[in-house]
Amino acid sequence: MAVDDELVALLGNPHDPENPVGYRSCLKADERGEILREGERRLTDFGLGAEFVPADMGGRLRTLDRTVALLRAVYARDPALGLGFGLTSLIAAVNVWAAGEGALRREAADVLLGRGRIASAYHEFAHGSDIAAAELAASPECGGYVLTGHKEVVTNIGRAEAILVYARTSPAPGPRSHSLFLLRSAELPAGAVRRHHRYPSVGMRSVQLGGLDFDRCRVVADRRVGSEGAGLEIALRSFQVTRTVIPGVLTGILDTALRMALRYALDRRLYGRPVIALPRVRAVLADVYGDLLLAETFARVAVRALHLLPEQAVMHAAAVKYLVPQMIVAGVNNLAGLLGGSSYLREGEHAYFQKLVRDVQPSTFGHASGISCLMSLLTYLPAIGRTARQNRPRLPTEEMFRPTAPLPDLAWERLGLRGGDVDDLFMLPLTDVPLPERCAEVVEAIEAERTSLAERYAGLSPEDRGAAARVSAYELARRYTIVLAASSCVGVWRHRTSNDANATATAGALVRAAHLLDRNREMSTQVRENLLDEATQRIESHARLCDPG
Amino acid sequence: MPEQDTSNASKQTVREWTRERVAVHTKHSPCDVADDVPLYRYGLDSLYAVTLCLEVQERFGLVIEPTTIWDNPTVEKLATFIEGELSVG
Known part of the structure; x- marks a missing residue:
């Protein structure tokens, strides 16, 4: 079950x-x-x-x-x-x-x-992902706080029973100037709070997306979550959990889109044959299936790592929240191209597809934009690179990769901001295990990439940390996330417990990882046909496209 | 091994080292970094604090969290904190 x-x-x-x-x-x-x-x-x-x-x-x-x-x-x-x-x-x-x-x-x-x-009220238009700059003021006054300012585009803010508000408790710049408050909507003083209209949006249209203006809204000190000034710290620690969880949730969108596209390609006839017989269509479907498997595997391993290696979560969370949403949005968009006009119509048999195309878009910017994830990774890469350069690959605990192995409770207190100088997923041995057919060469290329990346990370200059990093530095961070995704697949393959572990899926995912590193690396015909057979068989037998963990 | 000596000279060394790291990260000259001015005034943000943590570990063998730097946000306070940790052993 x-x-x-x-x-x-x-x-x-x-x-x-x-x-x-x-x-x-x-x-x-x-x-x-x-x-x-x-x-x-x-x-x-x-x-x-x-x-x-x-x-x-x-x-x-x-x-x-x-x-x-x-x-x-x-x-x-x-x-x-x-x-x-x-x-x-x-x-x-x-x-x-x-x-x-x-x-x-x-x-x-x-x-x-x-x-x-509970609504989560962090967002202000003026500051986007830069929460250290958030302005809504909670000024200490008479033993409590007085809230003045705005929160904008916040899901459920107008209907949730409780609202978590991130507010500035000190006007000084710096990381100890914000605090969190848990407010009860029913207890907000009338006249001190004004609700915004529903923000019109391209997708997610049945979500209540609102905002609040606070005008000298009094809040008792007991409503503060954690100590005064702990807001940014709590945010950066809890984001490690949510940024790790969200990518695995989002893969559900690509799963549905791929099922619909496969069904479409199987049923529709063009030029006297089923659409799925067209080589170009086969290529798109196989590529996207490979992407889904790669994204799914990385997301699952990242969640397991959150429990098993919480000290490294700050890096894994940023990596998985960058790469997986990126792949999911690209995958849905590519499938839309395959459906053509059918992905554009708001009525008829395939009308749900255009809703998926719209709903998927916030994946890359909602709750930490992709760029801000790469930016935080740049902080950690120099030390990771130095360690990887000086040490041999090593195996972390196998529970990281075995989907049914029991996990320890989440050690919240071990979620730090420091990251440290080791990433066990980045250090995973890749080529010392027999791989599925047609994978060895691809994985050797990924390993060579990792070796070269470690050198370049170690040599990153201080200018390449922070928002003003060069484009080439951001690209180095992007490649890091791909190596972690590929390592996740190799790890899962290495620790497979039964001989029915899916060689086709592993090969497909790894080939796509290699393609993300080098656009010239196309999927071989054999891997493509294996993937399509697998997908078609699963669609026809109403099985899942990704085996449940 | 880090120095266990807590004499004045050693304190000066830790402080000088701290001042120098802040200067490097924020592209100031060490003489322009005052010991009692909050580090964020020089542009040391929460991400740079991570880098500084790793440098503290490399130099003194001390494992600290960025929040330690947030809570000791001047050259003087951070150097005193590091000194204190080193003297405890």
């Missing part, structure tokens, strides 16, 4: 036009810009909120691989439902868990266990 079986059953048959949470109903809600009420009701019945609350507080959150599998299933049905009723509350709650002890832990848990939502 897969972790998400019960939830998937609760969402019913996606193709049933009468299903109130089928594709047709999701599309209608999107057209009207309305929340999918029945979808939210079913997720509430499932107790999705309890999945975000640690087990020691009465919830069902133990390890995040389960959380990812559940949210991924919702995203595969409707990304807007997954964001509006799910991911947003998790993002907010993780801040409270990362902050440690305090009464607000109980309160956040009770909101989620009581079927409520």
Whole structure:
């Protein structure tokens, strides 16, 4: 039994036009810009909120691989439902868990266990991903705080039972000037808070996307999460969890898009033959399947590493949050090209596809933009490079790569900002294990790339850290994320426990990793045909495109 | 091994080293970095604090988190903190 079986059953048959949470109903809600009420009701019945609350507080959150599998299933049905009723509350709650002890832990848990939502109010138009510059002021006054300023484009801010607000508690620049507050929407003083209209957006249209103006809104000191000035630290620690979780959730969008494209290619006839018989179509489908497998494997290994190597999470989180969303958006866009006009129409058999194309776009900029992820990686690469240059590859614990191996509880207190000088995923031995057919040469190229990258990281100049780094430095950081993704695949292959482990999937994923490093490296005909056979067989037998962990 | 000596000369050394690192990272001359001015005024942001942490480890064998630098945000305070840790052993 897969972790998400019960939830998937609760969402019913996606193709049933009468299903109130089928594709047709999701599309209608999107057209009207309305929340999918029945979808939210079913997720509430499932107790999705309890999945975000640690087990020691009465919830069902133990390890995040389960959380990812559940949210991924919702995203595969409707990304807007997954964001509006799910991911947003998790993002907010993780801040409270990362902050440690305090009464607000109980309160956040009770909101989620009581079927409520928490909005996560970080974003201000003027500062984007640069949260250290956030302006909304929480000025200390009479033993409490007075909030003045704006939060903009925040999911559920107008309807959540609780709102986590990131605010400036000191006008001084520097990293100790922000604090977090957990506010109850029902208790906000009338007249001190004004709601914004729903921000019109290209996609995610059935998500409530709002904002708030605070005008001398009084807040008691007990509402502060963590100590005064701890806001940025808590944010940077909890982002390690959410940036690791989100990519694995987003792969659900590409999974659905690829299923739809495969079905389309199998059913549609052009030029006197099924579309899937056209070599160019076969190439696109196989490439995207390889991408999905690579993204999925990297995302899963990153979540396992979060539990097993929490000190390195700050680097893995940035890497996986850069690469996987990038691949997912590109994959959906490429499949749209394959569907042509059918990916553009808002009605008819394939109308759901254009919704996926729109809903997928925020993946690369929502909750940490790709560029800001590469920027944080640049800080860590010089030390990683020096260590990798001076030491032989080494194997981390095999639980990193075995999808069903039990994971330890998340050690929140070990999520640091320091990163350290070792990345075990980057140091993984790659070529000392027998690889699937047609992989050896590809993996040797990836290993050579890693050796050369380690040299170049060690030599990065101080100017190449921070926002003003050169374009070539950002490219070095991008290549790092690809090496980690490829290493994840080799690790999973090395530690496979049964002989039915999928050689086709591993080969497809690794070839695509090599292609991301060198555009001239195309997939061989054999790998392509193997991947397409595998995908077609799975579609026809209603099996999953990626085996559940 | 890091020096365990806590005499004045040694303190000066730690302080000078700290001042020099801040100067390098923020492209100032060491003589332009005052000991009692918050590091962020020179442009040392939260990402540079990570780099400085690793340098502290390489130079003194001390493993610190960037938040230690946030909480000791001047040359004087950081040098005193490092000194204190070294004297504890």
